[in-house]
Amino acid sequence: MAKYISTSCTLDCWDSCSIIAKVKNNKIISISGDERNHATRNFLCKKGMMHIKMLEHPDRIRKPMIKEGNSWKEISWDKALDIISYKLDELRSKYPTTALLHWYHAGNIGLLKNIDSRFFNAYGGVTVPVGSLCAGAGNEAQRYDFGKALSHDISDVTNSNTIIIWGRNPINTGIHLVLFLKEARKKGAYIILIDPIETETKKLADFYISPNPGTDGTLALTIANLLIEEGLVDNSFINKHTLGFDEFKKYVADFTLERGSEITGIKREDILFVARKYGTNKPSSIILGFGVQRYTNGGYTIRAIDALGAITGNIGIKGGGVNYNNNRMDEYIDFDYLQGQYLRKYSRKVPRPEIADFILTEKNPEIKMLFISRANPITQCMDTQKMIKAFEKVDFKVTIDMFKTDTANLSDIILPCRHFLEDVDLVCPPASHSYLNLCNQVVEPEPWIPSELWIYNELVKRLGLKDFPIRDHFWWLERVLMPLTKKTGISIEDLKNGPILVPGGEKIPWEDRVFKTPSGKYEFYSSIAKEEGFEPLPVYKPISIKPDNKYPFYLLTPHSKDSLHSQHFVMVDDEIPTAYINKEIGLNLNLSDGDLAEVYTEVGSLQCKIGLKENLREDVVIIYEGWWVQKRGGVNNLIPEKYSEIGKHAAYYECLCNIRPIKVSH
Ligand code: SF4
Numbered sequence: 001m002a003k004y005i006s007t008s009c010t011l012d013c014w015d016s017c018s019i020i021a022k023v024k025n026n027k028i029i030s031i032s033g034d035e036r037n038h039a040t041r042n043f044l045c046k047k048g049m050m051h052i053k054m055l056e057h058p059d060r061i062r063k064p065m066i067k068e069g070n071s072w073k074e075i076s077w078d079k080a081l082d083i084i085s086y087k088l089d090e091l092r093s094k095y096p097t098t099a100l101l102h103w104y105h106a107g108n109i110g111l112l113k114n115i116d117s118r119f120f121n122a123y124g125g126v127t128v129p130v131g132s133l134c135a136g137a138g139n140e141a142q143r144y145d146f147g148k149a150l151s152h153d154i155s156d157v158t159n160s161n162t163i164i165i166w167g168r169n170p171i172n173t174g175i176h177l178v179l180f181l182k183e184a185r186k187k188g189a190y191i192i193l194i195d196p197i198e199t200e201t202k203k204l205a206d207f208y209i210s211p212n213p214g215t216d217g218t219l220a221l222t223i224a225n226l227l228i229e230e231g232l233v234d235n236s237f238i239n240k241h242t243l244g245f246d247e248f249k250k251y252v253a254d255f256t257l258e259r260g261s262e263i264t265g266i267k268r269e270d271i272l273f274v275a276r277k278y279g280t281n282k283p284s285s286i287i288l289g290f291g292v293q294r295y296t297n298g299g300y301t302i303r304a305i306d307a308l309g310a311i312t313g314n315i316g317i318k319g320g321g322v323n324y325n326n327n328r329m330d331e332y333i334d335f336d337y338l339q340g341q342y343l344r345k346y347s348r349k350v351p352r353p354e355i356a357d358f359i360l361t362e363k364n365p366e367i368k369m370l371f372i373s374r375a376n377p378i379t380q381c382m383d384t385q386k387m388i389k390a391f392e393k394v395d396f397k398v399t400i401d402m403f404k405t406d407t408a409n410l411s412d413i414i415l416p417c418r419h420f421l422e423d424v425d426l427v428c429p430p431a432s433h434s435y436l437n438l439c440n441q442v443v444e445p446e447p448w449i450p451s452e453l454w455i456y457n458e459l460v461k462r463l464g465l466k467d468f469p470i471r472d473h474f475w476w477l478e479r480v481l482m483p484l485t486k487k488t489g490i491s492i493e494d495l496k497n498g499p500i501l502v503p504g505g506e507k508i509p510w511e512d513r514v515f516k517t518p519s520g521k522y523e524f525y526s527s528i529a530k531e532e533g534f535e536p537l538p539v540y541k542p543i544s545i546k547p548d549n550k551y552p553f554y555l556l557t558p559h560s561k562d563s564l565h566s567q568h569f570v571m572v573d574d575e576i577p578t579a580y581i582n583k584e585i586g587l588n589l590n591l592s593d594g595d596l597a598e599v600y601t602e603v604g605s606l607q608c609k610i611g612l613k614e615n616l617r618e619d620v621v622i623i624y625e626g627w628w629v630q631k632r633g634g635v636n637n638l639i640p641e642k643y644s645e646i647g648k649h650a651a652y653y654e655c656l657c658n659i660r661p662i663k664v665s666h
Pocket residue numbers: 009010011013014015016017040044045046047048049174175176564
């Protein structure tokens with residue numbers, strides 16, 4: 001008889017869908033959304049519907065592999081783990097353990113995937129990345145403003161009268177929000193889309209504006225100035241619950257409509273319209289995307305947008321909020337124990353966007369070994385060729401992955417791992433909702449593949465490490481969820497039955513108006529930002545590039561509907577990426593739809609197929625990120641290493657490019 005098993009999608013997505021899998025004889029018959037999660041309902045997105053295909057994909061690695069010359073050979077688990085533990089032992093006998101760089105990211109957002117950090121801390125402490133390729137600048141910005149990032153449940157947009165979708169494209173990246181936006185609109189909400197790219201999400205909007213790339217901060221400060229000038233601010237909220245408004249008001253006074261319009265390229269009347277709509281047709285919510293902060297000024301931009309919520313009192317109320325991310329679980333999870341940072345003797349940090357430079361130049365100590373888990377940095381980090389050079393410089397590299405990704409391909413040993421449908425884990429609430437979701441094991445991998453926990457347990461035994469209990473998934477989950485169980489009574493047994501709303505998750509963020517900042521207020525002026533070496537106010541800093549004759553286009557590399565970062569590009573064959581350009585511009589360059597062209601920048605070039613778009617800005621080229629280098633993709637070949645001042649976030653969008661047609665000889 002078929003069984004129904006509860007789990008959760010572990011892709012790095014806004015939604016973390018609750019899933020019900022139908023299984024018979026260790027075979028998954030179907031998966032669907034679990035409607036007990038009211039936010040993600042009973043359906044999955046296109047990527048979610050590919051989980052079974054990914055699990056059963058013929059290219060999955062099922063045995064450890066070692067590189068011999070230019071080819072790969074399967075080896076036993078014992079042999080692979082013996083070699084790796086020998087190398088780890090050798091490294092710690094010759095160098096400080098920081099000669100090892102452990103690179104990890106969010107390829108699987110299961111909580112127990114963080115066990116890799118405990119392993120490397122128990123080993124002695126290694127070099128680890130800090131900063132972000134994802135949401136880091138915005139997270140830091142909201143830490144300065146609110147104390148931490150908290151989002152309203154996505155269903156709360158149905159309580160808004162005005163909704164600004166700022167730099168997010170939910171049709172591609174968070175499909176469940178779309179239904180709530182449609183409901184909100186049916187109830188009369190007015191939806192404004194702000195995005196340099198006219199995405200499909202425009203069809204959900206009543207009004208659309210396209211700021212020049214990297215100028216969203218100026219737009220927000222100009223709107224703030226207009227709201228203040230026109231008296232559309234909530235003085236009671238400002239007086240009781242904020243800090244530094246006078247300094248902020250003084251700063252934004254220079255952001256006149258004329259200046260704002262000139263910098264952003266948006267008509268004055270349109271900026272005025274957005275400001276008035278947001279300030280009068282309340283409650284108003286802002287739904288932020290991550291693209292807004294993929295510039296060197298990204299953190300300040302998010303701070304400027306946050307300020308709009310605070311000056312209009314759209315914080316702590318139903319239908320309001322500046323919704324970006326959700327850090328609801330800090331008080332319920334013992335991250336210290338899970339990651340074991342207190343165990344390490346050594347520690348060294350490197351900004352994620354600078355990783356290649358660091359590996360190539362650092363001498364104290366030089367990186368001798370790379371260990372990569374839940375990540376594909378060769379495809380996802382900026383300046384691919386430099387990354388490849390950096391990888392090639394390192395003596396010994398191990399990657400844990402389900403597939404022979406670009407990163408795995410450059411390693412010396414690949415260890416296969418389980419798909420989440422084969423594993424036990426826990427998914428914490430994402431930005432869209434506040435459900436905790438246990439991933440029950442749905443099927444046993446056939447042939448057997450171990451979980452990552454098993455891999456670390458085996459390495460611990462071989463190396464004789466202390467302070468890493470050799471236990472199973474449920475022991476670890478119970479141990480790290482002790483604060484949750486103590487405070488709320490929720491146990492792992494409860495979670496096995498399906499999604500559970502985190503206590504307090506039903507509340508509107510900041511409804512008590514007590515913020516997690518040092519002052520307990522919303523901080524326009526952040527003393528922490530100042531202490532950490534940044535401007536205390538949300539200032540505007542122009543980005544470092546401007547199109548010119550040599551490079552007339554901004555290169556923007558958003559997320560596609562078809563893949564979560566690089567993961568689903570394993571499915572691609574016999575294709576090359578598409579570079580989308582404005583139709584008129586394309587025709588002027590003698591390019592038609594489907595023609596071959598070379599997109600080039602100061603650091604590299606990429607062959608693409610041309611896609612002409614009528615509604616795309618004339619100064620922008622779009623190529624979706626994630627396409628594997630080995631499959632003739634690799635858009636990060638084009639992007640130089642740069643990062644945001646706040647949050648050390650990869651400034652992917654601060655890149656100019658040009659295009660030349662490729663003549664095909666017949
Ligand atoms: S990728 Fe996101 S929307 Fe799609 S199934 Fe996973 S969590 Fe849901």
